Amino acid sequence: MKSIVIKQPNQLEIETRALPQPGAGEVRVKVKLAGICGSDSHIYRGHNPFARYPRVIGHEFFGIIDATGEGVAPSRLGERVAVDPVISCGHCYPCSVGKPNVCTSLVVLGVHRDGGFSEYAVVPARNAWVVPDAIPDEHAVMIEPFTIAANVTGQVNPGAQDIALVYGAGPMGLTTIQVLKHVYQVKQVIVVDRIEERLKMAQRSGADLVINNLQQPLAAVLEEKGIQPTLIVDAACHPSILQEAALLASPAARIVLMGFSSEPSSLTQQSITGKEISIFTSRLNAMKFPVVIDWLSRGLIDPTKLITHTFGYQHITDALELFEKNQRQCCKVLLTFNP
Numbered sequence: 207m208k209s210i211v212i213k214q215p216n217q218l219e220i221e222t223r224a225l226p227q228p229g230a231g232e233v234r235v236k237v238k239l240a241g242i243c244g245s246d247s248h249i250y251r252g253h254n255p256f257a258r259y260p261r262v263i264g265h266e267f268f269g270i271i272d273a274t275g276e277g278v279a280p281s282r283l284g285e286r287v288a289v290d291p292v293i294s295c296g297h298c299y300p301c302s303v304g305k306p307n308v309c310t311s312l313v314v315l316g317v318h319r320d321g322g323f324s325e326y327a328v329v330p331a332r333n334a335w336v337v338p339d340a341i342p343d344e345h346a347v348m349i350e351p352f353t354i355a356a357n358v359t360g361q362v363n364p365g366a367q368d369i370a371l372v373y374g375a376g377p378m379g380l381t382t383i384q385v386l387k388h389v390y391q392v393k394q395v396i397v398v399d400r401i402e403e404r405l406k407m408a409q410r411s412g413a414d415l416v417i418n419n420l421q422q423p424l425a426a427v428l429e430e431k432g433i434q435p436t437l438i439v440d441a442a443c444h445p446s447i448l449q450e451a452a453l454l455a456s457p458a459a460r461i462v463l464m465g466f467s468s469e470p471s472s473l474t475q476q477s478i479t480g481k482e483i484s485i486f487t488s489r490l491n492a493m494k495f496p497v498v499i500d501w502l503s504r505g506l507i508d509p510t511k512l513i514t515h516t517f518g519y520q521h522i523t524d525a526l527e528l529f530e531k532n533q534r535q536c537c538k539v540l541l542t543f544n545p
């Protein structure tokens with residue numbers, strides 16, 4: 207089989223590897239579609255502190271079970287599955303409180319262990335979630351990015367009174383917008399980015415108001431309109447954003463962070479305690495695959511709004527370069543395997 211391997215930073219090879227055999231409790235997935243994410247590019251460029259090389263990247267993938275290991279029901283052969291990349295131990299403290307996404311021995315497919323940019327991938331059977339036939343392949347491959355939005359929103363119980371502000375209209379902001387608007391039906395979703403084309407995508411994803419903060423200062427626009435967001439999601443992840451978010455937030459607001467910067471954010475106690483602001487963080491997803499599959503089945507979200515390009519996996523280098531260099535035209539880029 208062919209696998210996309212990052213041998214070391216900046217060195218990508220399409221390798222021929224032996225077809226892997228599933229071990230006990232595992233299944234082999236014949237991969238059909240995979241999505242490129244910022245973290246794949248970070249591993250490629252050597253900017254992911256968790257990555258070990260050589261590594262088959264890819265943690266957003268969909269395919270068909272074509273072999274089962276010991277202890278896995280053979281009836282699972284032929285199932286269409288989306289794979290949760292989060293592998294957890296099941297018994298540590300975070301696992302015991304429902305947060306396997308921060309398991310003390312967390313393993314993420316495509317980061318700590320070989321992932322899905324490959325013609326076949328072996329994964330734990332319980333990570334392979336059946337996708338109902340009514341959900342098309344292009345939706346199924348987008349389940350993982352929507353689980354990130356499910357996790358973010360799951361922290362804060364959004365409601366009909368909420369005025370949400372989303373920083374960043376990249377893939378993460380865009381999935382969050384759809385979920386806030388179409389699953390939780392919050393009152394208003396405001397989106398801020400500095401790229402006009404991405405703000406257009408935000409509007410197509412359901413944003414009620416978009417603001418280009420390169421052209422207009424965000425604080426002034428919100429003040430003029432008398433808007434105090436009650437729920438703020440930082441999907442742009444610059445460390446300076448937290449301070450601004452605390453300033454703009456309504457009393458009793460919630461702020462969700464999802465960035466991994468190692469630079470400090472500066473914040474006074476007064477700016478958060480004075481309004482009793484709650485700050486949440488969100489990493490990966492905690493058992494959100496069934497949640498997103500349900501949303502897809504009910505037609506609440508539309509992943510195709512994010513997909514801008516599709517390439518055969520042989521063109522991975524072109525696909526990654528386009529993804530990295532062209533944020534105006536490019537959002538989610540898919541790779542096809544075993545067409």
Ligand code: NAI
Pocket residue numbers: 243244354373374375376377378379398399400401404419441442443444447463464465466488489490491533
């Ligand atoms: P992206 O880079 O495609 O999108 C970020 C967007 O934010 C861009 O459109 C950019 O123009 C905009 N932006 C940057 N600085 C801004 C600012 N100061 N004000 C307004 N807009 C600004 O990235 P993607 O894939 O959407 O991911 C977003 C972030 O989420 C990344 O930092 C990534 O590391 C993080 N992430 C976190 C995850 C988690 O589980 N916690 C999972 C996936 C991504």
Ligand code: MN
Pocket residue numbers: 243244245265266350351
């Ligand atoms: Mn991803």
Ligand code: ZN
Pocket residue numbers: 294295296297298299300301306309310311
């Ligand atoms: Zn654990």
